[in-house]
Amino acid sequence: MSKRLESKYKINRRLGVNLWGRAKSPVNRREYGPGQHGQRRKGKPSDFSVQLMAKQKLKGYYGNITEKQFRRYYQEAVRRKGDTSENLINLLERRLDAVIYRMKFAITPFAARQFISHGHILVNGRKLNIPSYIVKDGDVIEVREKSKQLAIVLDATQSAERDVPEYMEVDHRQMKGTFLRGPQLSDVPYPVQMEPNLVVEFYSR
Template sequence: MARYRGPKSKIARKFGEPIFGPDKVFEHKNYPPGMHGLASKRRKVSEYGQQLKEKQKAKYTYGVLERQFRTLFKKAQASKGVTGEVLLQLLESRLDNVVFRLGIAKTRAAARQFVSHKHITVNGKLVNIPSYTVKSGDVIGVREKSKSLEEITGSLQSRRSSQYEWLEWDGAQMAGKFLNRPEREEIPENIKEQLIVELYSK
């Protein structure tokens, strides 16, 4: 599966929630797309269908491709702790996601673009790999030359302070510290990770 670049409202309607953020179209049409949208909403979904849907939701939410997702799952399986929770922690530790959580970018797609276009630094060094795994204590900042970019300054002006317990933001430096991997209850995404574990365990 190539990275999805089509209408995001259509995908949000498919999963029944605004997974890409505030969505006016979804608010007016919060049922599956297509001529049988309302009918398919009432149709009973199989156990496999529910598991697959949950995996797809996680992939679309974090903007991860199938191969990357499977690799992260295997890494989570080999780690200590509950596999599903570790999987979400690994997804949250991706550099593009951390840039989004810090408020440097308004969406994960924008964060991914900022990283690949070399606007972001980790511990003072340029990193242009969106899937880069951020570790506890790492400082993620905006490159000096990029601090005046309208897209970045606009996003930072609308950010909420101290939104996430596992992140620390320094407005003067336009940089944030990744304190630790978040606990499951701290991750706001509505993802039933156990269904994903069950799917891959078959």
């Protein structure tokens, strides 16, 4: 479904982590960066470098969303009441492509984005093709009837790589789910450690 197989795995190698916890990730075999200087010994990273890496990890995880979009999420997180880093995670997890990925209707965030763009998803019975749409508590998300037997959907729902988190309910027989509530950082099943507090520090410099 996604044409970004090589580039998304390059993100993994550049960051040095298996960002989506996939068995196929090249980081499982080569824990160094791509290119001729990938194995070069690195010195102690600066505070800026650590903060930048935290931002790149979080941004990359959600399908490598653009810097402009990511900054908008940060600004909205600041505007809202409560902890900014928790607000940021809450907003990112409400993206429709993130919800489709979490509900296991797509095997990767990249595939989820393309699946939505091609018009395979209904939200509250209405077709939506905007991957960045912000899902609300109680929204019902389902795969369109004519798309329910697609091999890519069936493969994703049967994958044992990850489970559906507790902040949503999903019926894979009907290919339908409900977004129950916005999660906190501790609720989100990231395969690697995410540090949104460092992202907040990066943008508030």
